[in-house]
Amino acid sequence: MAPDFQQLLPQAHIHLSWIVFGKPLFQYHSGMAYEQLKQTVFDVNIALQKSGLVVLTWGNASGVDRTAGVMAIKPSGVKYDKLAASDIVVLEIATGKVIEGTARPSSDTPTHLYLYQQFPNIGGVVHTHSQYATTFAQAHREIPCLGTTHADHFYGTVPCTRELTAAEIQTEYELNTGKVIVERFRTDKIDPDDVPGVLVASHAPFVWGATAQKALENAIALESIALMQLGAYQLNPEIRAVPQVLLDKHFKRKHGPGAYYGQK
Amino acid sequence: MAPDFQQLLPQAHIHLSWIVFGKPLFQYHSGMAYEQLKQTVFDVNIALQKSGLVVLTWGNASGVDRTAGVMAIKPSGVKYDKLAASDIVVLEIATGKVIEGTARPSSDTPTHLYLYQQFPNIGGVVHTHSQYATTFAQAHREIPCLGTTHADHFYGTVPCTRELTAAEIQTEYELNTGKVIVERFRTDKIDPDDVPGVLVASHAPFVWGATAQKALENAIALESIALMQLGAYQLNPEIRAVPQVLLDKHFKRKHGPGAYYGQK
């Protein structure tokens, strides 16, 4: 009697990849392989909407499976109350090719992809037009660290990019948005693992983290920080960033080998 | 035996109109013809209230059936928790004559009617006293485009009307409110399909769209934009409107033949 492969491999899928110098030159995926990743990205998109950071459809969250070399992201312009986990689109990080999903992915997909390609440790990206962070982006103002709320999430100033040139806007706008972000971090030698977010000038924040959930938490933190910064400047226009020692203390209390915040 | 017309035409209604040079000179309606329009306008009024844009009864939404030449609007001063779809009032756009409904229509009805008469492509109008947009109206300040949130909904500055004269206030106030809006768009050659909203000086915003639902979304966007604008001016009084190329990119990403935002 022939073996019942259905029973032996009820959730089988094939994933082949040929990786050369750390870059996948060839990948093949089959089956519904990314249920868990899609569920996570769905959950974070829903949590993002409930957080109040997103008005209408102005926002999206993505997450990755680095081993598989794929990213999952919200479909474009779909209202949150119509969204299902099965609508989440899965793409190859290296090529941007859609692997799973029939919907068109978020129009910001090239920005997300570029960030994952260039910042190798990040596992999630959240984009919002949250009101106070976007206020800073529209004013072309970076957010220096004025207190421990900031230091707990961002190890120093949250930078603001330069404006895109006309050419960068007209062709491959979303990819170029990713490029000016990375340029800003490279130029000033900012470590994206330490400062997990940026304000895109005249646009809005992109925020990331080790996971999609962490990216969401950093986006929530950034919005709160921005609101407080605006008021602090009104109360005391002379206020300056906290000393490095306080920044070290708070960031390292929560991150890295010496962290002692939270449960072991 | 005589035919049972009741059975043959259980939901019959008669609609006659005589249209000359695009203007309806004569219209006749009978029966309960506008259930769907009334339901849509009811739904948008309820969504408007849930959006937080409306305090007390300071707001109303309307929608049209251009084929039938009619507008449906919230009754005047009725609390949202008492409102039923059957309370929605239907009027002829051309004449303002009530066709269906026993309640008095919104006191702002002449403004809505005039906007539908003069802006032939719009399908819905939302009026609110939403707090930040009204703040700009009270300060007599237009809202230039400072970022992509704005550019996604309004293709350029959201204008502010001139103040009405004493005579315009004393006689046919609500009609004249419509007239100063249209005057503002005509004088500066602003296309109401591209800039679907306005601030009426010393009053509040009127916002529109291709449908009542789109008008609501634009009203939500306007409120968010206004809040962010107020903060951006505080952070950077020198901030100026974004370049035309960014405005083009974002507006056209969502509108017109080249749009690539959302699902096909």
Added chain:
Amino acid sequence: MAPDFQQLLPQAHIHLSWIVFGKPLFQYHSGMAYEQLKQTVFDVNIALQKSGLVVLTWGNASGVDRTAGVMAIKPSGVKYDKLAASDIVVLEIATGKVIEGTARPSSDTPTHLYLYQQFPNIGGVVHTHSQYATTFAQAHREIPCLGTTHADHFYGTVPCTRELTAAEIQTEYELNTGKVIVERFRTDKIDPDDVPGVLVASHAPFVWGATAQKALENAIALESIALMQLGAYQLNPEIRAVPQVLLDKHFKRKHGPGAYYGQK
């Protein structure tokens, strides 16, 4: 057999009053006469709490039965989630004597009583520390009419009282709070029926209306107006009150014999 008075007069109560020159010199009440008034005042207090105008227990609403010469008010310092209609305290307007209820009435009772005594047409008073109206009270800034939202509820500037003297604070503080309010209206010949609210300097707003419900609506309006005023001054420090003709139009659209807002 003796008549069954219980059955004949199941809800009997006795109310005697001897009124001379419009003032009640003697009043006698018996029984549970004020169920409806207490329910109304309870309902408005609960609606006040739900409106978001009240933090902790910083607020109270009262209402009157002018025929009976009584006022009903929230008990002092009771949390809203513990409040029952039966806790509402009923007092004689003329004397402040408690007629019904075992709880201590709101500490602001003498202010409410004085307002009812001096402003004969008002039927409800709401006191809050709502955030933006209180901001103006703390800044000793009146609120001129900058737009139609204001004009719909307040026929002109919402005034701010002078500060109380040390003697006025030390003795009969709450009564004197009422007195500086009335003084402000008398001195500037402001009609309390047209301008149903005031900011008490260094304290917070008192707002009234023809009924307790109307007083609540005016308190909600005042808070919204205050928030918008603060922003309007930031956008345009030169902004001045709207012309009298717009004030007339909007206030009279909603109030008095020529009103055409709402349902007949």
Added chain:
Amino acid sequence: MAPDFQQLLPQAHIHLSWIVFGKPLFQYHSGMAYEQLKQTVFDVNIALQKSGLVVLTWGNASGVDRTAGVMAIKPSGVKYDKLAASDIVVLEIATGKVIEGTARPSSDTPTHLYLYQQFPNIGGVVHTHSQYATTFAQAHREIPCLGTTHADHFYGTVPCTRELTAAEIQTEYELNTGKVIVERFRTDKIDPDDVPGVLVASHAPFVWGATAQKALENAIALESIALMQLGAYQLNPEIRAVPQVLLDKHFKRKHGPGAYYGQK
């Protein structure tokens, strides 16, 4: 037959302490003695989260049993929706030794402990990064009393600490946070029972009260006061603290032997 101690003492626990000059030199606790304290502290932490003062996990509440010499506090970094009363950690006030609970206590525990050690009448401490109070802390601005809302809860200016030195940050940071708070109160002879809260410069507020519930109420009051203060300065940069007589009146209306606010 031996007695069944289990039955005789089903909830027995042993608490031994040797107190010399008011300081416990030795304490011994056994059994699950602190169910009620843990439930109270749990309830206040949940109420804190519902109050909107806390974003993410930026906040914690503690309470004490002075007789037993113990403090109960939220565990570190645990999300509020995962928190159970049994997770609350109980520590000796004098030594900081954990008596009950397996989770790591809040990283701010040394600050709470020091406040309880130095301020002998306080029964609860609440720490938040609430947005407007933190705005003042980040701007290094104290909050003078501008009105009665403030005077009802804080008998005078809410002070702001000095910044911690580099050494104070690097070693025993949380303990030193407690020390700069106490230093600020001692230096200016501020009574912590009269002014139950402080802004830690570049950080956020710590607020306390006779009970954990009162500490929460004072934290809610402080946030509201801070929001109103920010606006009042914008409206009137010249505004100064209220006179002492108004401060006396309002604070003493609610506190101390002459209090007449609330129910007897």
